[in-house]
Amino acid sequence: MVSALPPAVIFEQVSYKYPRSEEYSLKKVNLRIEQGEFAVITGPSGCGKSTLCKCINGLIPHSYGGTFKGKVIVHGKCTLEHPVYELAQLVGLVFQDPESQLFCSTVEKEIAFGLENLGLPREEILARVEEALDLLGIAHLRYRAPYELSGGEQQKVAIASCIAMRPKVLVLDEPTANLDPLSAKSVLDVVYALNKKLGVTVILVEHRLEMISHLASKLVVMYRGEVLTQGPPRKVLFSWKILEIGVGLPKPLLIALMLAEKGFPIEAPPLLPEELVELVAGGEER
Numbered sequence: 285m286v287s288a289l290p291p292a293v294i295f296e297q298v299s300y301k302y303p304r305s306e307e308y309s310l311k312k313v314n315l316r317i318e319q320g321e322f323a324v325i326t327g328p329s330g331c332g333k334s335t336l337c338k339c340i341n342g343l344i345p346h347s348y349g350g351t352f353k354g355k356v357i358v359h360g361k362c363t364l365e366h367p368v369y370e371l372a373q374l375v376g377l378v379f380q381d382p383e384s385q386l387f388c389s390t391v392e393k394e395i396a397f398g399l400e401n402l403g404l405p406r407e408e409i410l411a412r413v414e415e416a417l418d419l420l421g422i423a424h425l426r427y428r429a430p431y432e433l434s435g436g437e438q439q440k441v442a443i444a445s446c447i448a449m450r451p452k453v454l455v456l457d458e459p460t461a462n463l464d465p466l467s468a469k470s471v472l473d474v475v476y477a478l479n480k481k482l483g484v485t486v487i488l489v490e491h492r493l494e495m496i497s498h499l500a501s502k503l504v505v506m507y508r509g510e511v512l513t514q515g516p517p518r519k520v521l522f523s524w525k526i527l528e529i530g531v532g533l534p535k536p537l538l539i540a541l542m543l544a545e546k547g548f549p550i551e552a553p554p555l556l557p558e559e560l561v562e563l564v565a566g567g568e569e570r
């Protein structure tokens with residue numbers, strides 16, 4: 285990771301309580317995500333993942349109100365000191381339910397919408413729309429109506445609309461929650477490719493750890509409004525504690541935990557089936 289650049293996102297002792305809420309939804313959250321990282325955030329339902337996402341583009345506290353303590357700094361900008369429309373150019377946010385974000389009559393218009401609002405020249409808008417369609421592999425959907433697309437296709441359109449704005453940070457809040465496994469994999473694959481091709485920092489809230497944790501540069505586990513642990517995915521996930529709080533561990537890792545209990549030496553916890561096979565059968569002649 286390039287450490288000479290300022291971090292993409294910093295949370296400093298962030299606590300947040302929604303208006304009329306009794307309890308804090310975020311409690312003294314500290315987080316640091318470098319530029320170009322592929323960070324995955326996970327944790328049981330209600331632990332504060334979506335609340336954390338909304339802090340990154342300033343929706344919290346600017347649009348939600350409530351009680352906000354601490355600081356969120358995105359590319360050197362403290363979110364408290366910059367309005368949401370300005371932060372929105374830095375941070376793209378994709379939600380769980382793509383239908384709630386799509387409202388134009390064609391995919392092309394959908395992707396162009398945000399760019400038109402920026403007041404960009406026509407040629408620039410067209411060039412960016414075409415680039416986003418290609419990056420997401422959805423050029424064939426250009427003139428289709430978003431509402432008639434599959435969930436996975438819709439999610440790609442939502443991501444394309446964000447990417448066309450050239451954000452430095454792309455935040456995706458459970459983008460695969462409503463998708464079948466194959467569509468989920470396809471969406472996660474394009475998100476990973478965007479991270480690698482464009483260098484855009486990705487912050488992805490995801491439950492499907494078996495599909496994505498081996499690709500993450502950092503894994504953050506949240507629990508009851510707090511960051512329970514963060515670090516390299518293998519290290520963070522190789523723990524019964526993570527399973528106990530309700531995080532679905534990748535199966536190879538679960539098996540490795542059981543093997544470790546039986547005294548089997550596990551140097552590098554496996555995240556993929558082939559890594560588990562290598563661990564158990566590695567070096568042995570067939």
Ligand SMILES: Nc1ncnc2c1ncn2[C@@H]1O[C@H](COP(=O)(O)OP(=O)(O)O)[C@@H](O)[C@H]1O
Nearest residue numbers: 302303305309328329330331332333334335336
């Ligand atoms: N708009 C809101 N008003 C009040 N409380 C909320 C609101 N949104 C979420 N919460 C509460 O904040 C906590 C964290 O929610 P959320 O960030 O949505 O969790 P997650 O995304 O991890 O499921 C939950 O207890 C939830 O009930």
Ligand SMILES: [Mg+2]
Nearest residue numbers: 333334335457
């Ligand atoms: Mg959520």
